[in-house]
Amino acid sequence: MTTEVRSNTGADASNEAGAALAERTDAVILVGGQGTRLRPLTVNTPKPMLPTAGRPFLEHLLGRIRAAGMTHVVLGTSYKAEVFEEHFGDGSDLGLEIEYVVETEPLGTGGGIRNVADKLRYDTAMVFNGDVLGGTDLRAVLGTHAEKDADVTMHLVRVPDPRAFGCVPTDADGRVLEFLEKTQDPPTDQINAGIYVFRREVIESIPAGRPISVEREIFPALLDGGRAVYGHVDYAYWRDMGTPGDFVRGSSDLVRGIAPSPLLEGHHGESLVDDSASVGGGALLYGGSVVGRGAEIGAGARIDQSVIFDGARIGAGAVIERSIVAAGADIGPRTVVSDAIIGEGAVVGARCELINGLRVWPGVTIPDHGVRFSTDV
Template sequence: MKEPTFSMTDISSLAASTDAVILVGGKGTRLRPLTNSIPKPMLPVAGYPFLQHLLARIRAAGMTHVVLGTSFKAEVFEEFFGDGSELGLEIEYVVEDEPLGTGGGIRNVYDHLRHDRVMVFNGDVLGGTDLNAVLQTHVDHDAEVTLHLLQVADPRAFGCVPTDADGRVSAFLEKTEDPPTDQINAGCYVFQREIIAEIPAGKPVSVEREVFPALLDRGARVFGHVDQAYWRDLGTPADFVRGSSDLVRGIAPSPLVDGRHGESLVDPSAAVAGGALLLGGTVVGRGTEIGGGARVDTSVVLDGVVIEAGATVERCVIAAGARIGARAHLCDAVIGEGAVIGARCELNGGARVWPGVQIPDGGLRFSSDI
């Protein structure tokens, strides 16, 4: 029987009777060395672990039961979030001993589900779609699976998901130079629980390449919820920095930073000297010191960092305990924990410095006029 349409007054009951599942098992190799010791979803973004922003959005939508599908450094998640009660949530943890892929990861949490409807999130994605609207679309169409589909200006770099006039998904297409639609898979799904039960257990399965095409082949009710909401995969340093900046500036939504938007987000314990410029949605962590005349633009500066006088840091991630010397210039770089970049050094264009590495004063210059 088709479920009734929910009004705004009872939409919270729709969310409350939906499980939230977040897949956070990846190793985050594209963000190394930041992820050498920290799972990607636990990296600080706009002053909080990235995953906490997603959990806050889930709670704001009205969902309260969350299952995390973990693998790499699984213990870190439970140590930080515990049972979720401080966030107004009930959080359970399910560990993959071997990588199971997206479909296998969803199937792996099946025994922990409480409801007949499950909303699945990719733990790498910073999104802004209306979660209640996605749930409403699912119920309105009596769907077995609903996908959040994003309209993008250039879909050629993505697999495309066309839908018919009723919103029913008609195909899953690989990347092509001539895509028939601007709709791409945004990595957020609503499943009826019985569909998850059909995924083979204990083996790697791709939900995109195996589960969804098989559902279409058998005529299952698979629908799309299409919008143009904020969306960014934080898998690369450039996207990680941009996502953090967008949160600080209010371009990307998060209940955790509501009312605190601006050009920078500075922890109260940080020390910023006179004449220093913080721009572009820069984040400055606990106990960090920024010297006079330094310029930090569109960057993520974590805890206990020292940026000396006159240094320039643009579109960078500076990990905890690192030191950037006076008049050093860093652009599009990732600096690992405890690393030291000497005075007057110059690092550009994707440079990555591993934790603990020390570059002496004037020891490295990389620029077009060297």
């Protein structure tokens, strides 16, 4: 693999081209998934709306889109579609103009992109996977698209171990050569990072009204047809937020400033605590933990790399690590919650031990000492 190295002058020119193109680019965000890997958190809330570093996850991406200079956003929704419009409305509060397209039947990634075609205003569309927390320079991606006069430009991120992902090798000029499935011997460390820039005519050429995969069908067909598909390759922050562990780490990275968000500039640290929350004496909050509105943290509790949603209560001396406690849940004194999810309104009694991926569904009550892994009580 050969990496193209630009001079500073070339990079500046590319960034200027990206900034100019951003003003004439639609932002499309696919947010239709059911978030099954994050249940029970997504039973009542779509994954992109889960509180992440004090804001709905999607709001961080919208902030990056606005900062890059794009103002027209189309949300491709499906699961609990009404939640998005109820929260964001027309987008004016964020300095955006947001429109919504509801997918009534599952259409896959390619079908989901084609489904929003009628809402596009410009000849260029930047498509985002709503599950991904990223940090790439969006203007730079657009700059590559303009510089290469590409039909499609993909954001490719380099990762230390690409075996768990599909790989996308490119030539010395950045042109995509092929799309490879997961393999134990990948030929490149470049993986698909879930951001694509399309010419509008390419989107309109996707078959309408049926499920279709952009990765397995559309992109290979474009290569076979000789279309100009390029990669913008970098080492930017990238995390798929689909699992509980990744959700917790992503939120933590936002709080600590490892992952960028325009919404948190100047507010980084070991914890992010809403002004309306209460924290008892001797409680420790670190690891990029978040405490939501009206939440209560008891005296001597320890919260490590965890997300405490609005109105949750953590008892005195409890330990919460690498976990998520949903809205209104109540954790009893001296209880340990480690690598677990506690659903909305659940009640966990004193001196329980909930560890190793355990998930408590909304409204469930566990009595004092009701779940233990140790022999002592």
